[in-house]
Amino acid sequence: MQLTLTGHHVEVTDSLKAYVKEKFSRLDRHFDQVLDSHVILTVERLRQKAEASIHVSGSTIFADAVSEDMYASIDAMVDKLDRQVVKHKEKMTNHHRNHNEGSHRHQAAMLDETTTLS
Template sequence: MQISLTGRHVEITESLREYVHVKFSKLERHFDQIHNVHVVLSLEKLQQKAEAKINVNGAEIFAMSDNTDMYAAIDALIDKLDRQVIKHKEKNTKH
């Protein structure tokens, strides 16, 4: 899995980069056919926003989350993506 990390009005520190890699590795446990991930971390006034686009076989999954804390926004983003990836996996196994 290839992770591309972009920051808008946010400096991507090494700890933030490592946190994103650890969290996204949890998605691979549920579905191993994730090709690449594009994560955008941004700051808009007082809201920290995290959004991600995942390319999997035959689909593209997008989720967005915002919070006052960047780490909490990433956690909420991972929860949303986890549900969508599991739903995509179940849809593929039924067909």
């Protein structure tokens, strides 16, 4: 996964970069089809804001979080992203599962018709 990190009114230090990379590795555990990510860290007086958009197969997922501590904002943002990624993954697997079940039902119905006709 390609990770782009940008800071507005804040210097993105090596420790912040390492922290964000460590937290984003959790997303790779749940869903390995994350193509790229863009994280923006912003400081406005007492507000520390972290926002991210990630591109996965078929859609873009966005999350943001605001708190008084940048690390807490990053944690909350990654938690939101993680929930959305898991939901997206479940939606994708359920869609494929339902599609396959429909074809199996159709094949079973066709088999029943041929056995009753014989």
